[in-house]
Amino acid sequence: MASEGGTKTGGEFIEHHLQNLQLCKGDDGWVWNVKEVCSGNFWAFNVDSMVFSLILGLFFATLFSYIVRNASRGVPNRMQALIEVVFDFVNGSVKDTMHGTSRLIAPLALTIVVWVFFMNLMDLLPVDLLPRILELFGVHYLKVVPSTDPNITFGMSISIFLLILYYSFREKGVGGFVVGELMMNPLNPRDLGVPKLFWPLVCAFNFILESVAMLAKPLSLSLRLFGNMYAGELMFILIALLFGSILTPSIANIGLGVVGAVLHFLWAVFHILVVSLQAYIFMMLTIVYLSQAKEAH
């Protein structure tokens, strides 16, 4: 827990680890991590999330395009085979879920599953490894897992939401989508035999209901990923606290360290599941939402 020349309490340690490296626009220019300027300010960038997200995205893009460019049409080598397994997995998921084809949805799903997987995987790095290294270079705050930043998860889910709207309008038309889908469901006044006079009432009710359902899609998508990863990261930080005083050895401290090591191992093993599962869920739900948007009910 010793850092920056002084020791921190457990609470400070946790708080420090949950603080992004921020660049915020104040009245007199951009400043780094000034609480008064950054909190509640929209014009702030979480530089760490953004950088790691971009690095991992670039890693995905270069890895895949490099291997695809050097791919053999005959017998694939191991790396190519691995990538083809991922490809087949995504392609299979898309084909099982969707009727018809789309030029966008499948590659989008591939991007999501690999990118989110990489971002989640950062969670398995020891919590203090990168922050401590960068501290030597004068960077005092660092969160290494982009998917524990709601900005990152919302950034993706809002993009997907925009795509849902785009597909809905394109496939069903404005009337078909707004009236047919949002207003005539789930209570269809025609089928229920409601008098024409009360139709607007029923439609308004439907519209509120369906809009909430609609908005719940990106919200649940991003909050699920964020929540899982944030909680996982928090668990790692808490477990890391157990190691904290190992530098001043005593029987109690060593005991805590051993318990921490065991817990860390167990949680990391469990987290491998969470990491891949969350990436899969995010991809799968994206496919489902987009294919729903493309198809008339």
Add this chain to the structure above:
Amino acid sequence: MDLNATLLGQMLAFGVFAWFCMKFVWPLLLDIIEERQTQIADGLAAADKGNRALEEAEAEKQAILEAARTQAREIIDQANTRASGIVDEARGEAGNEKERILASAHAEAEQDANRAREELRGQLGALAIAGAEKIIQREIDANAHKDLLDRLAAEI
């Protein structure tokens, strides 16, 4: 943990990476895999065809073998018949030859016997004369009785 402009950055990055994947990764990969699928399908079909051809060739081989066997049997039968024919013929010819040789041998033997008999007859005459000469030498003049003796020799 507030929402801030990072959101926009991530949306932009997401769009770019998704576009990149859609443009430069997915179609190429799909192409490769589909090509391999058709290759494998073609290979399997070719293997099937090969197997069928093999079966057909096997059947053909059996038919040809069978025909060859039948033909060989026929040839052997023919040869056997012909061989026994030749042997019979040879046996008949040999019999005839034997008869001929025997007959000529008999004739020769008879001739020899006749010749020997003639010879013996001549010699017996001479002997008889010589004997008689010796007996009668003292009392009979050979010349006086020569014609008598010749007559005798001719009679023998």
